[in-house]
Amino acid sequence: xxxxxxxxxxxxxxxxxxxxxxxxxxxxxxxxxxxxxxxxxxxxxxxxxxxxxxxxxxxxxxxxxxxxxxxxxxxxxxxxxxxxxxxxxxxxxxxxxxxxxxxxxxxxxxxxxxxxxxxxxxxxxxxxxxxxxxxxxxxxxxxxxxxxxxxxxxxxxxxxxxxxxxxxxxxxxxxxxxxxxxxxxxxxxxxxxxxxxxxxxxxxxxxxxxxxxxxxxxxxxxxxxxxxxxxxxxxxxxxxxxxxxxxxxxxxxxxxxxx
Amino acid sequence: xxxxxxxxxxxxxxxxxxxxxxxxxxxxxxxxxxxxxxxxxxxxxxxxxxxxxxxxxxxxxxxxxxxxxx
Numbered sequence: 001x002x003x004x005x006x007x008x009x010x011x012x013x014x015x016x017x018x019x020x021x022x023x024x025x026x027x028x029x030x031x032x033x034x035x036x037x038x039x040x041x042x043x044x045x046x047x048x049x050x051x052x053x054x055x056x057x058x059x060x061x062x063x064x065x066x067x068x069x070x071x072x073x074x075x076x077x078x079x080x081x082x083x084x085x086x087x088x089x090x091x092x093x094x095x096x097x098x099x100x101x102x103x104x105x106x107x108x109x110x111x112x113x114x115x116x117x118x119x120x121x122x123x124x125x126x127x128x129x130x131x132x133x134x135x136x137x138x139x140x141x142x143x144x145x146x147x148x149x150x151x152x153x154x155x156x157x158x159x160x161x162x163x164x165x166x167x168x169x170x171x172x173x174x175x176x177x178x179x180x181x182x183x184x185x186x187x188x189x190x191x192x193x194x195x196x197x198x199x200x201x202x203x204x205x206x207x208x209x210x211x212x213x214x215x216x217x218x219x220x221x222x223x224x225x226x227x228x229x230x231x232x233x234x235x236x237x238x239x240x241x242x243x244x245x246x247x248x249x250x251x252x253x254x255x256x257x258x259x
Numbered sequence: 260x261x262x263x264x265x266x267x268x269x270x271x272x273x274x275x276x277x278x279x280x281x282x283x284x285x286x287x288x289x290x291x292x293x294x295x296x297x298x299x300x301x302x303x304x305x306x307x308x309x310x311x312x313x314x315x316x317x318x319x320x321x322x323x324x325x326x327x328x329x
Contacts, residue, residue, distance in 0.1 A: 024329040032327060047328025050269040050321065051295060060294035060325050075328050088303045089323050093296035102329075160329065209329045 005233065008205055010182055011098075011130045011151040015069070016042030018199070019229045020184065022209025024075075025161070026218065029057040035212050036066045038222035043069040045100055045207070047076070048090050060094070071132070073100040078113070080120035087124055099124065100154070100207075101133040110160040114141050118148060125149035134186050137167070139174040142183075152181050154207060157198065158188025161210045165194040169201055176202035192221075192228035199232025200240070264316040275314065282309040285322060294325040 007014040021041040026032045036044060044063050063070050072090030077083035080103060087099040103120050105113040112135050124131045131150045135141055142153040155175055158164035165188060166172060176183050185198035186207040195206045206229050215221035263274040268284070275284065281297060281304060297304050298321045304312055314320070 022329040023327040026327060029327075045329055046325040048296070048323045049326045049328075051324040052269075058294060058325075059327050064293075070325070072325065073328055085298065085301065085303070089296040089298060089321075090325070092303050092305060093294050093323065093325055095293070 005237065008182070010132070015205070017226075017229075018205040018233060019195075019226055020045070020071070020205055020207040021212065021222075022207060023059060023063075023213070024209045025213035027213075029059065029062055031213065031218050032059065033062050033066065034219045035222040036063070036068060038219045038226070039212065040226045041068060043071050045071045045073045045209070046094075047073055048086050048093065069098075070094050070096065071098055071100050072096065073134075074102045074120075075104075077103050078105070078116070079103065080116045080123065083116070083120040084123055084127075087120075087129060088127075091129070097128055098130045098132065098151075101131050101150075112136050112156070114138070117141075118144055121145055121150055122148045132184070137171040137175070139171060139178070142175045143178065146179065146181055150181065152184055152204075153179060154184040154186035156187040157185050157194065160187045161214075162188055163190030163211060164188055165190050166197055166201070169197065172198070172201045172203065189225075192224040195225050195228040196232035196235070199229055200235050202236055205229075264314065266314055266317065267319045269320070269322055279314050280310060281312040281314065281320075284314065284320065285309060296323050297321065298323070 008018050017040050019039055019041050020043045021039050022045045023032050046059050072094055074083040074086040077086055083103045091097055101120055103113050103116040104110045121131050121133050125148055132152045132154055133145050133150050134154050137155045145153050157166035182204035184205045184207050185203045189195050189208040189211045198206050212218050212221045261276045264277055265274055300319050
């Protein structure tokens with residue numbers, strides 16, 4: 001039996017942990033530092049915003065100190081044009097051509113706008129970016145993003161910050177079944193069992209933020225998520241038993257006493 | 260009095276001395292080091308060019324920084 005897992009590779013780079021942590025929603029930099037450590041994550045997302053003299057502490061310093069890879073996002077962008085400019089600024093600021101591409105349709109749902117997303121993905125790939133798109137749980141869009149040259153696809157389980165879990169597990173399975181790049185379940189995770197399910201469905205990794213940063217005890221939830229991702233990954237590799245409509249005895253019937 | 264030009268920094272109108280370069284501007288905002296990026300009139304200006312980039316009247320400067328985010 002081979003117990004060693006294969007490495008989690010994106011664009012040929014061994015990312016490390018299969019739990020990617022968003023840093024949004026944490027009440028302080030100290031909490032970010034604590035949950036990064038407790039989660040064992042190797043890669044964290046950041047957003048790009050106007051510099052403001054009142055900004056206290058530097059997220060970059062915290063993440064550099066923790067030794068994790070920084071993945072800038074394009075959160076808040078509504079058009080391909082905005083997302084591309086934000087990615088270019090992030091590349092300049094953080095010296096990375098990796099980008100979590102987010103192009104959302106509206107504030108209420110924060111659902112990806114598929115037309116703008118695909119447009120932005122194609123153009124960023126052409127500019128040499130390693131594009132990790134936050135996408136709908138739509139197998140066809142996921143396929144199109146891969147064809148566009150994205151280095152991973154990151155379907156949502158449910159809307160960002162909703163904590164509703166994985167609303168359409170079957171679609172996630174369909175995406176996984178035909179993916180030739182890593183599938184990262186991004187958004188919607190509420191608690192540890194959601195993260196475990198994502199991995200059981202065959203996802204290569206999970207990206208979450210609010211579930212940890214807004215938990216009552218963020219550090220404990222960070223540990224729970226690390227354990228859940230690991231458990232789900234092991235279960236996925238182990239291969240679950242088929243579901244049956246009726247019982248199947250686990251104790252042999254042969255040799256029963258006649259009483 | 261030093262002649263000035265009007266520019267916008269992160270959406271706020273400002274008067275700066277004629278010939279102000281981007282590196283000076285970013286410094287006066289207390290912003291140096293990793294995590295910062297600058298765009299002028301919608302175009303990213305690479306860090307290496309900040310010290311030779313002189314601002315002109317009416318230019319729109321965005322100074323961005325990495326912050327906590329999803």
